[in-house]
Amino acid sequence: MTEVSFRPTLTPRCGPGPPNNPGHRDVVLIGFLDQGNLGMGYLAAVLLQRGWSVDIVDFRDGPARIADQVERANPLVVGFSLIFQYFLPAYRDVALELRARGIEAHFTMGGHYPSLCHDEVLETVPELDSVARFEGEMTMLELVECLAAGRNWHGVAGLAYLDGAAVMESPPRPLVHDLDELPFPYRSGDPEEVLGFRAFPLLASRGCARRCSFCSIHTFYREAPGKVVRVRSPQCVVAEMGELHDERGARVFLFQDDDFPLWGRAGKRWVLELVDQLHALDMVGRMIWKISCRAEYVEAELFATLRDAGLYLVYMGLESGTDEGLEVLHKQISVDTNRRAVELLKQLGIMFEYGFMLFDPSSTFASIRQNVGFLRSIVGDGSAGATFCRMLPYGGTPIRDQLRAEGRLKGDVVRPDYDFLDRRLNDYHSQLDKATAAWIHGHGVSHQLNWAWNELAIAERLAGPLDEAESYREALQALTARCNQELFQLVEQSSLEAEADRRTTIGGGPVAMACEKHLAELLDLRNNFLADNQVRLLGAAAGAEVSGPIMQPQIF
């Protein structure tokens, strides 16, 4: 790509089409727009930069409304962005509706699952003309250029398509070599807001050097030719942050990198340069940021420097509380290292969140209790809401292949699943999952607690000292600790009962009642605290052009 670097694409360019057909767009991109969608943003930015018009449509609008929008646009190409594989059947419904309305545009689909399981996707969604594999910016651009010129598109690199029953693949598309050459992602719609402070996702790098068995990121980047891990220059990242701040009122940046560039000496140099840039451009104090990284990168001195430059939240995929579990998940890390990272972050006053797979294919009743013991050791003090999930064998992951080879793979694209070695765990997991869904999934207790922690961290850093902050923190921590302990006890006790083949005491009813009680208490605490500080918060967020009242009756 030869276009200039750092070219802004923030101002909407999806303006009117040609005078005789103002609704027309060359491309319509359809995807899940919760918390933005950087994949679609990058695709749109590259197309817009080359002069093509683009509409971005939220997949959550449903088939009929999406079809209305596509009909109006009458595009050359409809691009479906599938980031969660379990949406595949719902995407098919959209494609069916579009074809039923007589829309004849070229339909293509991209994302991790389509890239890695293109044959399954082409089979499940026969309305597609092609699947765009791996990073899609240049593939999409060339596809549009080809179709507009009426040329045969089968030779465009990075595509898969059906020829009768045969799955055909065009030459592979190399990964983008220099990320700085990409324009900044186009951002449609309103950003997320936390207490009136605007939050934007962004990326400092792409790819992951690790090979966790449950993750498809590394297979996604390794199957395509080119360098697996690529990092933007700190200058380019900070230029995007500055522009988002100036033009869109951004105050909170959520780095979505799979593994924020902190690895080894080069990583440290990179991040310290980023920090220098933030200071040099006077951005420290005006904006804060969140990263996701591996636990072994958390070092006291380095993270104190990052905290002082605005790092307020670190997400880590801790995943297991046993070294055997970490081995099965191929995390290449120890329980002790994970625990140390959490301790350090607590000492540094940096908020943390974590991913954790209470159940994995090697689970036993004993490992589940060990896992709970680990969780108790990190969040038993109420420093974060307890959360956990079951490892799911997503398409393109090494563990899916392994489970298939062992004859344990079950389920389908929506619910990929497997049998535990101790079959009693199959029933136990499904009972526990049902009973605790309102606690740990969706907007349950743990999510709401973490949201309240998130609000507090953001408010303290962006609005300065707040009234009663210390007593609110203490009350929030005490409530979080109580909730976590209750949840841990439930898992421990029920797992003992299930292991002893006794009737389990996990009752959905009592758990739902407990959730309601905890949520009411949390809401009360949090609303009182915010009410006490409303004026200061409104004032601090005013620079971000608050779009509505910050006091919400619900947390989130």
Ligand code: B12
């Ligand atoms: C940000 C994010 C989220 C955000 C969503 C934001 C959004 N709407 O985009 C939130 C926080 C909501 C989220 C939630 C979840 N997430 Co998430 N998330 C991510 C994350 C970290 C980054 C996505 C991103 O911005 N990538 C950067 C862009 C540039 O890359 P990209 O999306 O891959 O797009 C490129 C290509 O794929 C391709 N492409 C994509 N679409 C298209 C379309 C066309 C037409 C073309 C040509 C090309 C193309 O070109 C793009 C540019 O190069 C990814 C990991 C990852 N690295 O992708 C996980 C990931 C997508 N999440 C995942 C999961 C499992 C979840 C959750 C289920 C977690 C949970 N247990 O709750 C939930 C589900 C939420 C729901 N409601 O169902 C999995 C999906 C696995 C799978 N196979 O389905 C991923 C891959 C992480 C992982 N390691 O497994 N997530």
